[in-house]
Amino acid sequence: MTLLYMDDIFLQHETGEHPECAARLESIHSRLRAGDLLAQVDFQPPVSASLEDLTRCHAVSYLEQLQTVAKFDGGRIEADTVMSGKSAVTAWKAAGSLVDAVERVVEDDRLQALCLVRPPGHHALKDAAMGFCLLNNVAIAAKAAVEGWGLSRVLVVDWDVHHGNGTQDAVYEDECITFFSVHRSPFYPGTGRKSETGAGPGLGTVFNLPLKFGISRADYLTAFENELTKAADRCRPELVIVSAGFDAHAEDPIGSLGLQTDDFAELTRLVQQVAATHAGGRLISSLEGGYNIDRLADCVELHLTTLLTSQA
Ligand SMILES: [Zn+2]
Secondary structure: OEEEEOOHHHHOOOOOOOOOOHHHHHHHHHHHHHOOHHHHOEEOOOOOOOHHHHOOOOOHHHHHHHHHHHHOOEEEEEOOEEEEOOHHHHHHHHHHHHHHHHHHHHHOOOOEEEEOOOOOOOOOEOOEOEOOEOOOHHHHHHHHHHHHOOOOOEEEEEOOOOOOHHHHHHHOOOOOEEEEEEEEOOOOOOOOOOOOOOOHHHOOOEEEEEEOOOOOHHHHHHHHHHHHHHHHHHHOOOEEEEEEOOOOEOOOOOOOOOEOHHHHHHHHHHHHHHHHHHOOOOEEEEEOOOOOHHHHHHHHHHHHHHHHHOOO
16 A cells, blocks of 8 residues: 655645745646546545654754744745745644654555655755755654654665755764765765765765766666665665655756656666565655656656555
8 A cells, every 4th residue: 555645735835936836746736636546545644743753853943943934924044945934834744744654654564655745855954944945854754763663774765866965964873774865966965975974873874876967877777776775785674765856857957867757767666676675665755856847747657656556
């Protein structure tokens, strides 16, 4: 069974003339509603994150700041990041939906989940918004799996074209969470070198795969599979969480690492294989970037199709 978190509440994070806009999700919604995939999923209502969930990754003072900015009807909270009056409520629901997915998937290893949420999360820092992100949905979910549900080996795979610096920061010293990111480099946000491998008890749990613009699709996929295998073999995950950004698509206006829509089916299959081999198939995928509205709908539709057809 595949759980789907897809709800109009995630349109309420209104950002105006901004690449990370509600129209991204509207495009995905209308595409999925026009097809037959939704008959095959188990819809889950969005759930708000608890303070306990959020403080595993964020400072209370920062959470209060987000609520205050929303209360005064939003505004620009950081160079690239905009909030509306509903953005805090929406962000709490985005993070909470991932935590809810963790609870359901951990309790029943036949399950996978796709969380079509916004705002995205992988740049969000402990005490600051960054790069269109408010709360670090995936890091919050990974920490919930470990600290709330007692897992000791979680693998986060981040294939968004940008390095997931916020997620890396959150798990850098965590021996229970392995982080693998493939990203364009040099590129925003400037982190994600191969030499960043974790610290303290988490030393060796961070796998960065920076790739140069211009790499061929075949070379990208080979490098992805090799590094994913290394990370998975070391981690032997009980749960796999994907930061699924689709901005490595060749037609993405702010990203691009030359991928075509079909390549995201292959990425999905490779991650599903890891989940099947190590984690009894337990896989949670969460939307990050992807700014070509039509290609984003193509990619998400194919991602969900692949999740559904390849499920054991
Ligand atoms: Zn991105």
